[in-house]
Amino acid sequence: MAEEAAHDLMAEGESDNTRLAYRAAMRYWAAWFGARYGRQMSLPVPVPVVVQFIVDHAERSTKAGLEHQLPPAIDEALVEAGFKGKLGAPALNTLMHRISVLSMAHHLSKQANPCVDPAVKALLSKTRKAYAKRNALPHKQRALTKEPLEAVLETCNDSLKGKRDRALLLFAWASGGRRRSEVSEAVFENLHRGDEGAYLYTLASSKTNHNGKIRPEDVKPVVGSAAVALEAWLKASGIASGPLFRRILKNGKLGTDGLSGTAVRDIVKARCALAGVGDDFSAHSLRSGFVTEAGRQNMPLQETMAMTGHRSTDTVAGYFRAGAAQVSEVARMMDLGKQSSNKA
Template structure:
């Protein structure tokens, strides 16, 4: 004899079937609005802080330019003629000392006055390329037809790059802090708490492989380990080329003068956890430095040392690579420290340093080897 079903089973049996309207279904090939926004947020959260800031700045400018140029908000997908107009409005033409562009002066002045542009006139080629890349990325995220991939747009940009090269426009690089300028900066650091911090910061950034300013700002005590001989090693959890920290990287050694300076700072500041490098309020230690603060410290020390050049946080990174080239350090060892992903990226600085001390750069100053014939 079958047992009577439980009240719960009877309720389930008698319950009406749930009907899902076809209109409520989402095609597997498309993301719903909520899922798409969530995906965009994840993508943005996975980017470095500086990258996110640059994306926002670029999109802010696109919106301001469209409003000023056409009197209406920027809407996706952006039409190809609009992108072409953006290019001719901002790409430089004419001689290098008097470049011109097609952006009407009244609109140009408005964008400057509204703090969307730093100065009137054409934008640098790198800036135009970056803003086009950001617009392209936005169209990809929104699954919209991408005007930046249009053959006309690609052709105009390619021609503009060649014209810029012929005109003598060069890509500017931050001045490299090789050994001599680094030592000059260190000489400006006294025994005050600020001096002790800045000396440790400069040496940490340089000696641990030319760390990026964001990596210096994010450095924490918990990833610092003591090593033999009073030295340290630092485990870089994530970097620009390893955003999710999934790729195992060797610990970065901090040795000699860099280790001594770091130990002096930790003792003087009494920092035992959290951010290593911090803001100072007179003699009081505050919260972590920002990436921009790290760059400002480099600029400040370069100025105090009387060094000419365009100094920034990146000067530590380029200086480390250039100095390694000067000392014939194998490129593989350099990349293990810097975590550059491609040889092409690091080679420019490395070769500059290498050629600076190589005999090939001073052939006229070399004496002919004995027995070498002199051409008549």
């Protein structure tokens, strides 16, 4: 049932990463339901079941400390079967994602949606507020801004792997903070020479362009050090068609297969660990890092959005403002006053 629901859930053309995430969420729902109720789950899921799912997975404050409702035996069974990574309550983001996946499953199958029931919506709202009061904010991967990225790039030597990773990191960051699916699906045929050593890359498919229509905003510049790194990688690898970034085999030779989204993530995490900049970066850190750095350098928001492909300012503004806040003159009014006095 979970496999069929996941198949129906995801429309043709969605990224592999999105499909995997939705499939995993639906598998978890089916496994939890079977363990909780002793029978197979089917749509529509009753409202009380969704309420039970929330209280099973959301932590709440008690006299004994933080607790959740999931019985230990079921928790252990889900971990042993591989549906959970570890015992205990998941992150709030994970819980909310699984609710949204179930909601979409009901919407696409045209079933009565329990996730929009007033009781469920009220419980989710109170749950978010409870986490906020405990300062248990949703975890966000750190933004890989210019300074830590430069340290990461220093780990990329002149080996074939080093050249690939350097080109990949700079391509993803400098062309507007590309998503890992956009990096893993990049192909040589969409890369074109620009002027003065620059490249232009056309995003034929992205999260905001499922139809493959070529629009002016889908042409991204790869210039400066990013273009130099890409040129070095293409020359060393000999790639003239097909996937732009590929696996490197154990014997050091170039593979024919393109990297997966998971491999892109692993490259970012491995290079960050090697550089010693921290272990809380991911592939998305390249995207958030580009936007945050743009804010730090007071780049125009609309120009930044044109590079990233964001259509809503609500999504991008958080990272952008966080970067801008670090160089805010308003935030430094006290210090600016002292500097003026010292000069006098």
